[in-house]
Amino acid sequence: MPLSPAFDVAALREQFPLLCAQPALVYLDNAATTHKPRAVLDAERRFYETSNANVHRSVHRLAHAATDAFENARSTIARFLNAHDAREIVFTRGTTEAINLVAQSWGRSQLHAGDEIILTMLEHHANIVPWQMLAAERGLTLRVVELQPDGSLDLAQFRQLMGSRTRLLAVTALSNAIGTRPPLREMIDTAHRHGARVLVDAAQAMAHDIIDVQDLDADFLVFSGHKVFGPTGIGALWARGDLLAGMPPWQGGGEMIERVSFSGTTYQAPPYRFEAGTPPMAQAVGLAAALDWLGALDRPALAAYEDMLRATLEHGLAALPGVRVVGTAPGKGPLVSAAFEQAHPFDVAQFLDARDIAVRVGTHCAQPLMETLQLPGTLRISLCAYNTVTEVEALLSALADTLEWLQ
Ligand SMILES: Cc1ncc(COP(=O)(O)O)c(C=O)c1O
Known part of the structure; x- marks a missing residue:
């Protein structure tokens, strides 16, 4: 996806000391809290x-x-x-x-x-x-x-x-x-x-x-x-x-x-x-x-970038057996909840953590919603400005391995 010069994700990541210090970390729990740029x-x-x-x-x-x-x-x-x-x-x-x-x-x-x-x-x-x-x-x-x-x-x-x-x-x-x-x-x-x-x-x-x-x-x-x-x-x-x-x-x-x-x-x-x-x-x-x-970022370019990450993620999840994306409303934000036919989301999250992939699992402080959806919880992947396609691919590949292992 072409990005405007005002939005360069590699340069943007360099502004986050924690991400620079932990290059193997794949942090996809941004809805819980985001990391802080050096400026802050x-x-x-x-x-x-x-x-x-x-x-x-x-x-x-x-x-x-x-x-x-x-x-x-x-x-x-x-x-x-x-x-x-x-x-x-x-x-x-x-x-x-x-x-x-x-x-x-x-x-x-x-x-x-x-x-x-x-x-x-x-x-x-x-x-x-x-x-x-x-x-x-x-x-x-x-x-x-x-x-x-x-x-x-x-x-x-x-x-x-x-x-x-x-x-x-x-x-x-x-x-x-x-x-x-x-x-x-x-x-x-x-x-x-x-x-x-x-x-x-x-x-x-x-x-x-x-x-x-x-x-x-x-x-x-x-x-x-x-x-x-x-x-x-x-x-x-x-x-x-x-x-x-x-x-x-x-x-x-x-x-x-x-x-x-x-x-x-x-x-x-x-x-x-x-x-x-x-x-x-x-x-x-x-x-x-x-x-x-x-x-100071190019906000429309950033929004398009985040939506591209979300679409890539949802496309990859659709190809995994026994995985269902929960919530498919048009125009949704860069946040994807997944439910699994054969695995408990907590087990999946633990496997992902072993690969240093951070996601959130549970009811996300939205218990009435989970009750309505008749789900014990979901695995939530929440993206933001500093996430990359490589991280989304790492998650998808780890998920594929995890689900195979847990079956
Ligand atoms: C939609 C929404 N509202 C409210 C809150 C509560 O925010 P805080 O815990 O920062 O007060 C959260 C936190 O996850 C949230 O996602």
Whole structure:
């Protein structure tokens, strides 16, 4: 496949110290977490070496440098997502915390007994359990969009679920278990026509898709840094400014207050109102470096490259006896789940590990989905920018040997 000069996978791999140090490793577990390019490691190190101080507190020179670096990181994230304003970005520990923030702040203040939340069968536990907890507390009803046989969402059923009681649609942009990309724009428009808000879980999509929050027109969007070449312990919530302005704080502490007295406390404006305590400063700087790094790649060429890897993988799997690709929705992401007629996926993954091929096996934090598919779990191969055709071929060859051995 011809690649544009802006996307050269060999040169790109050289930017990943772990991959350079372990050339025999075939890492195909990128949906769990991605490796980090040198630009991200350097940015974190530079922060500690040149600007380390607590943010938004002291007046000394170093504190100003740290605060500038932290707030510049917020602006970088806003630019990457095409947000209207950097104040629409709230730093969180990741996707899970961002969804809990929306549930505990927006959800608790806006939703009442009898209100309905629509989720989909594709959701990760992080986009199910916070809503279940809220539903139990508030007397809400959760409704679930079912799947078509190919793993795409049943949109006719989705439209039937939408009603006057629907207050929120919470939907993934890319399924971490079977790779489906729901038709977000269409679903968001439908939800808005019914007066419902929409939360998009972009944990998986960030590393692969161009995300433009204005174009998407959602109300909340969440992601984790570590799945998009950034550090662990950092992620973000983007929310429309008018919604954030009306949301109460969910965690109390330093930084999020305007004035504290024992007779009462007032809170800062967003986003600070939602960032209690010392934030992950170096991680925020590292995340901004990751997004700058990713943003500098030729994204359409990268998307085409990843899709070529996925197609090569699926083509190879189809030729292996007793292997079934789970989830064949058109336009799926570079993530392939496989089930085996004769072998347990755990055994297969262990054989692959013996060849230093890293894949994920299990229910992928999507137990309701696996139950619906009547599978104990799958073997998941998740690709990203630094993977190669040679790695896909190594996996296919190891799988062929493994399945022969296990039969
Ligand atoms: C689609 C999706 N949502 C949410 C999460 C949770 O992300 P984190 O554990 O980084 O908070 C994941 C992690 O695998 C995911 O794939």
